Amino acid sequence: MGKYHELAEKIVKNVGGQENINSLTHCITRLRFKLKDESQANDDVLKNMDGVVTVMKSGGQYQVVIGNHVPAVYEEVVSIAGLSGEREEEASSGNLFDRLIDILSGCFQPFLGALAAAGMVKGLNALLVFLKLYTATSGTYTMLNGIGDAIFYFMPVILGYTAAKKFRLHPMVGIVIGAALCYPTIQGSALQTAFETTAGAGAAAPYNLFGLPAYDTFIGIPWVGANYTSSVVPIIFIIAFAAQVQKVFKRIIPEVVQTFLVPFFVLLIALPIGFLVIGPIVSMLTDLLSAGFTALMSFSPALYGLILGFFWQVLVIFGLHWSVVPLAIMQVTQEGSSQVLTGSFAASFAQTAVVLAMFFKLKDKKLKALCPPAIISGIFGVTEPAIYGITLPKKWPFIYSMIGGAVGGLYLMINNVTAYTMGGLGIFGVLNFINGDDASGMIQSFIAIAIAAVVGFGLTFFFWKDNTVEEEVIIDKTTIKKENITSPVKGRVLSLKNAEDPAFANGALGNGVVIEPTEGKVVAPFDGTIVTLFPTKHALGLISDNGTELLIHIGIDTVQLEGEGFEAFVKQGDRVKKGQTLVTFDLEGIKKAGFSTQIPIVVTNTADYLDILEVGSNEVSTSDDLLTALI
Structure with a gap:
């Protein structure tokens, strides 16, 4: 019996029992349930349960915030409730925006740990080159770069699997679709090179669709070539379409031959339509979205950093940050850099510094005991224990952390700090800002951490007052109103x-x-x-x-x-x-x-x-x- 078996049993019981659970995933700190009936869950019991920080409802999910040990609790819950990775979900409830957030989080959460690890490898490689321990032409650099870059280059394969699980497509078919999008000879650049080899260098494309050049055809239909390696959004839409194709053919093909005939028709239909229609349209729309964010940042980088830094922790609480994270991943993988999330980087350190200030001022011994572990996890980018267990219930400290995050975001954007990789969390995130032998971005990120931390700590230490003692005095008085x-x-x-x-x-x-x-x-x-x-x-x-x-x-x-x-x-x-x-x-x-x-x-x-x-x-x-x- 595992260390968290008893906690897991209580959680399963108070979310309405195993029969009330449609599916379960987890992120760094939360168990994310899809329940048949959320009213059957006992919010109050869960919120006051030892080992549970709080309960959140967002994006059609019932989220039980646990803390850093969530993977171990997740395994126990899966075992107790008899769940499996293949268990299907019912259709997401809620409005369109809730469903979109649910889809994005469901596609990205399963590989966040691997993404963070890969980003840290790339950042470490860049740091060692900057320190001149080896050069960017050495075999050591080449190997470490390949290790760190693989997840970004083959992003369609990774997302092909996770999106397939989300849309209830066979996961192996999802992987094949993702791999097809990465196949070398059907990338847009390869199609252009093949065309120019016969038509001459610089020759105009014979076709033009959606304002994009098409260098070849598929059964006579012009084929707009796009580069899908490292892409993020097209694979999700193609998988969503493939899942519908699978659903149709599962109904009409005899069960005895479904194992190979259903995937055959899914690949034969979904991939050509993906290459001919879905991929080009989605790529064009994501390019427009990226251009929109770039224009907003160009209009006023300072204002962008101020707003994002201030509201980032609120976005995380409600899961709304998933509307921004995929765009940043897309920009880094396709363009090599991104500033979309730069303004949010210092927010977690402001939160951590606020908890440190509260540690010196709290009179509640139980709450004070929560501060050291929350500070440690906050340094490494996991702020949920600090937010839900300490600052948010006290209100003003949370607001002070938002102000600290805003000032840090303002500083980062004013100094044009840019991320060149994704994944590093907390203090390891400084590695994201190294560009080859240029570590100025990393230095600026350390300064932003210091600024955000000083602002958050200072506001809390000098302006926040713990009223616990005064409240106890009132309780002890014999005259109760x-x-x-x-x-x-x-x-x-x-x-x-x-x-x-x-x-x-x-x-x-x-x-x-x-x-x-x-x-x-x-x-x-x-x-x-x-x-x-x-x-x-x-x-x-x-x-x-x-x-x-x-x-x-x-x-x-x-x-x-x-x-x-x-x-x-x-x-x-x-x-x-x-x-x-x-x-x-x-x-x-x-x-x-x-x-x-x-x-x-x-x-x-x-x-x-x-x-x-x-x-x-x-x-x-x-x-x-x-x-x-x-x-």
Whole structure:
């Protein structure tokens, strides 16, 4: 039994069990589940579980943030849940942007470790040449360059495999498609050379499609030659198309001969269409996208670096950085350099420096103990333990780290620092900025690290105050303030865990109760303000004059009634007095429509209170006390 077996068992149980898991992948710090029903997962239990940093939901994935030991936990989860690498996913849910992020992350995450290692080999090779330990013409350089460059040169093969897994194409077919894109004689430059050998050097291409030259034909169709070695995006689109072709032929070809006939037709159809149509169009679009980023950086490198450095850690939290990373990889592999991610480089060091400053100021011994390992992992580019476990919960330290990242990004872009390889994480990332025997970019990156770290550390050390002690003093005082909340509805009171909506039942939205109403009227439970009134009038949010935030949700899934049977007597922003009628609703109409009439009532800012107490009565009228919030 492995070291993380018990943790893995608890995680599987609290994501809804193995039957609720469609698929599982992982990155450097996160288990990335695709769940059949995310509401079955117990967010609160997972977030408070020893060994788990936090839980995130992004890009159609349920992400359990573990830390640096995620590969070991992943293996245990796979074993316990009976998963395999070949297990198919259901179609991604969410909007188009969520699905795009899910696809990109699913294609790139599996080989990030290998990519980082290869980038470090290339950076080390460049550093040793700079130190004049050998020359760029030596056999040592040639071998190390080949080792480091192979993953970049054969990127279509790597992505052919990972994209095939993502789109449910047979992985070996994906590898063959990727290899075909790297075949020497069908590269655009090779086609041009072959044409000019017979037509003469500099001869104009006989065909022109999409504004691109075509030097040959395939069964009479002009064939636009593009160079696909080191390319990133075309293979993903071709694999997506090939997966659809495979799906069609699996339905019509007898199972006994599917093993070889399905791949035969997939290759025969998908690759020619890929070379003739998909590849040229996608290459043209990615060139335009790359040109757009280049134009933006040319317009104001300083502004670009400032913005990217400031928001980079926010993008990472929500997985949105995957919309930028592939472009940087594409530029490095095809053009030899990129500045797309340069402005983000210093952000992780600002985050790490903030944690160091917090270490000196924290009074919570348990939280303080988390700082040293978070600092160590942060130096090597893994900042999730610092973000989720330390800075983000305290809010201002996280903002200070964003400011530090922004200043570092500004410095890097002002000094035109450029990356010549990809992969090095954290402190090893400085190797990305060495260009042959020119190490000025690496030196500038060290300066940017220092600037970002000093800004983040300084802001936190001098301006952030840990209020833990003051909060404990308040708790120890014998006079505890409270606010009574009267019932906004007449009816029968139930425990919140009996709510038919899991989002309320598991306490994710705050503590409170459920009322089964006997009257179709909601009144103000205190003097305060209407903060939110849904257009369908089935839910409203209030805040009392003392700061208690209350959500009243009339019925379960009643949003589907689109306001029918509901009448509001207030609007958003209105001041209300205790007992004032807010909304009336057709109780019998909701029942006849097949919806539950349960009314969850929760204090959404529960974390601001010592406790939310239920009065304990089984039946309440609108003048009776329902909840007590202890301040």
